[in-house]
Amino acid sequence: MTRTLAEWLTYQETTNVHEIELGLDRVRNVWEAMGSPRPAPLVITVGGTNGKGSTVALLEGMLRAAGYRTGCYTSPHLVHYNERIRIDGVDAADADLVASFERIESARGTIAQTYFEFGTLAAIDLMARAGVDVAILEVGLGGRLDAVNIIDADAVVITTIDLDHQAWLGNDRDSIGREKAGIARAGQPTVVGELAPPEGLLAALRDAGAHIELAGSSYWWDVPASGPAVGTWRWLHSDGTTLDLPRPALAAPVQFANASAAIAALHALRARLHVPAAAVAEALAQVRVDGRLQRVGERPLTLVDVGHNPQAARALAEWLDAQPGDGQVLAVYGALGDKDVAGVVMALGSRVDRWFLAGLDGDTPRGLRAEALGEVFDTALPEAMRQAYPDVASAWQAAREAAGEGDTILLFGSFFVASAALTTRV
Structure with missing residues (x-):
């Protein structure tokens, strides 16, 4: 019997009793x-806590602008599940995914596979x-024991390290950094995109024999705050290479770091890839x-962001601090x-004037009820104005009714919040 894509995805949830089971x-x-x-002659693997998806997209854009065919x-x-695999900029078709899942099923015999492992094998x-020509693979969770790590990368980008998934990766940045360093390979370039990475990450990379950028x-960037060059920025490398570039279309200030890491990875592979400055500039624009701070409405300005941990919240706070105007910020927030x-919530603090807490317990067993979020506020941010709602749609509707045209509505906290926002209209 031939299964549809939806039937395959439902089936995959039954082939391993554990939703997450690390190991190769x-x-x-x-x-x-x-x-x-091997997914491609040249493979770039992207790991880290935050910024992975943006970095993958920037690498994809730069390579495609230079004429290379990419897989992401x-x-x-x-x-849609199809978003997970892109071939030359196009999401995988249902029929192609189904055919791949059939091949995987035939090969696996009695070997249990998780939902994520099925997807990783299908991508490859x-x-x-x-x-x-080039495969760009994003690590799902951690690094060392993530399914993506069966492929030896020609270059690695590790974007940032912060506390997330502690139950699997460890309770401090050093431990998490060591796990994420596991995607590096001896003698191959590993770009570390964070200005203050944990020593555990760097030590593990040195032990692995990786060439650390x-x-x-090794590289840095300069973003003018004022003056005639305010619309541009500069990327520099210790070998003397300098690029003058347009600002990224991606909005948050943290995107300069993501773009710089992507450029550094391509620069490290320059003996095997030719990506001219014009292609980098085209992709950035x-x-x-x-x-990722995606605009889904104007007046009030309405933005959707998948940020779900303190580091991502600090990046959102930095973006909010840079915005002109004196309108209120209303946050629709849900969490796992x-x-x-x-x-x-402490990272955003008083930058948010009103919180509309959305329950995610109807979307996933891992989702928190809005009332449980409120209990955290009682301790972490007791002075915050907040109201609980059963789901994203009702929280967003309430925020929309409360907002003035000059205000900002920010929907964030989970991929489930973002997904609901992008499929709901209020």
Whole structure:
């Protein structure tokens, strides 16, 4: 019997009793049974806590502008599963995904696979069959034991390290950094995109024998705050390379770091890739990523962001601080049970004038009820104005009714919030 894509995805949730089960043996065995396909002659793997999706999209845009055919694998998706795999800028078709899942099922025999492992193998399979020039693979969780790590990368980008997924990765930045360093390979370039990375990450990279390209040391960037060059910025490398570039279309200030890390990775691969400055500039001016300060409404300005941990919240705070005007900020916020809700709300603090707390318990078993979010506020930010709602749609409707035309509505806290926002109209 031929399954539809929806039926395959439902089935995959039953093939392993654990939603998340880190380890490479199962997925490597199935990959080898499929013939050990390499997704592309050149592979760039992107890991880290925040900024991975933006960095993947920037790499994809720069490479495609330079004439290369790309394959991209990212997760999770916002609306459609097909978003997870892109071939030359186009989401994978249902039929192609179904055919790949059938091949995986045939190869796996009795070997259990998680939902994510099925998707990772499908990405590798479809990219290999499409004959792309460069594969860009985003790590799902951690690094060392993530399914993506069955593929040896020619270059690695590690964007940032912060507290997230502590149950699997460790309770401090050093421990998490060591796990994420596991995607690096001896003798290959690893771009560290954070200006103050944890020593645990750097030590693990040195132990692995990786060639470290470190932000602020190997390369850096300069963004004029005023003057005639305010609309541009400069990327510089310790070898003397300098690029004068347009500001990224991606809105948040943190995108300069993501763009710089992407450029550093391509610069490290310059013996095998030719990506001229004009291609970098073209991509910076055009690349946008759904769910990253994505505008979905004007007057009031309405933005959707997938930020879900304190580091992402600090980036949102930095963006809010840079905005002109004196309108209020109204936040529609929902979260999963394993997230640092207190850290998120404290990072934004008084920048948010009113909170509309959205329950996610109807979207996923991991989702928090709005009342549980409110209990965190009682301790972390007791003075905050807040109201609980059963779901994103009702919280957004209330925020919309409360907002003036000069205000800003920010929907954030989870991919589930972003997905609901992008599929709901109020």
